[in-house]
Amino acid sequence: MLGITGIFVSLALLIFLAHRGWNVIFIAPICAGVAILFNLGDLPFFASYTQIFMPALGSYFATYFPLFMLGAVFGKLMDESGSARAIARRIVGWVGAQRAILAVVLACALLTYGGVSLFVVAFSVYPIAASLFREAHIPKRLIPAAIGLGSFTFTMVALPGTPSIQNAIPIPFFQTTIYAAPGMGVVASVFMFATGMFWLGRRARAARAQGEGYGEHPDAPAAADGRALPPFLVALLPILLVIVLNFVLSKYVIPAFDHSELATPRFRNVELKKVLAIWAIIGAMACAIVSIVVLNRHRIRDLVGALNQGTVGSLLPMANTASEVGYGAVIAALAAFAVVREGLRSVASDPVVSLWLVVTVLAAMTGSASGGMSLALGAMGEYYAHAARVAGIDPDIMHRIASMGSAAMDILPHNGAVITLLAICGLTHRQSYFDLFVVGSVTALAASVLVLGLYLTVGVF
Known part of the structure; x- marks a missing residue:
């Protein structure tokens, strides 16, 4: 019992310190050490740090x-070239400034996807959203939710083909691709988008009925630097390349070559x-980065600086x-964790439901999808x-449900993305x-329950 208590004390300490602004890189091994101290005699302290x-x-x-590096470079170049702003403005032009919430959600969704x-x-x-919300007399307090709906939900964990890290993490475990379980992903995406838009529309109408407008805020969005934005199609092309090349490379190009050398000790006997x-x-993102540079060579003033x-x-x-992964590895090595793991796993006999529950709980605890x-x-x-293999379950289903579970309860106050978005x-x-x-x-939690219910009762997907 003391060992299990130590695990939850360790997690609570990790959440508390992260919420107070302590860097996870520094506190993760300390919190892992707290768990070890509660489990005296189970793991040696220093060996757990250096060897686990x-x-x-x-x-x-x-x-x-x-993936992190190429994604960050890609995003920086999309920003420096003006491509991100060009796409956002075109979407505003399509749906109309009067549909400010929809315009912001769609712009964020397209960019993150x-x-x-x-x-x-x-x-x-944000600068575009602030201007639109002010003109439409929609409370500024709803801007983070509009950006979050387009960025943190369906395009992060559900929509097939999204190159997000949350959609890539399950790949090595279930030997899948980012297009796993497209039916389940599309149903969940439509549900998240629809319910999120319904909620934001309802909140905006309620505020209007009470006479609440944008509010008094000293907004000072970054001023434009005078450079002309790229044409919409030029701005959109790198994004299309990421989506299309991901599919073509994974389905046709890479498998067409001989990769028998992977089954040797030199490459650690890995399967393709x-x-x-x-x-x-990696290939798709690299090609997209090159395309941004080529198409916007006169708009990116400091290429080396942006890279x-x-x-x-x-x-x-x-x-x-x-x-956090290192912290988790230490916790997982504790004998007490086996008790916690079996407890979570035994709540549901179906591997799909069990996996979703475990991922959801741990994402909530860590505040990170x-x-x-x-x-x-x-x-x-x-x-x-x-x-999944024993039960004859499609590994694509396991991939998608794990990804969706990571977003079901991760938007807690100590989540780093929440803190950053509110600061922006x-x-x-x-x-x-x-x-x-x-x-x-x-909305992500409800979408998970919906697709799990359809999977268990109707057997779709």
């Missing part, structure tokens, strides 16, 4: 760093299907998530892959968190 924590951190870096970092999206779309999807994402900033900017989120899913799959990924918008948790939580987590 750090190898797990390094393995995560080795697998996913190219194309591979642009949600942080870059927030910085790029375990690395295929990662290779496809450097994007690369360096990828290190902190990468290291934060990798540290990628961190929680990495922790869950790192500890129990092999078990669930085996359970100049708002507080008290002003905007409730609506952000509803559209970011409640």
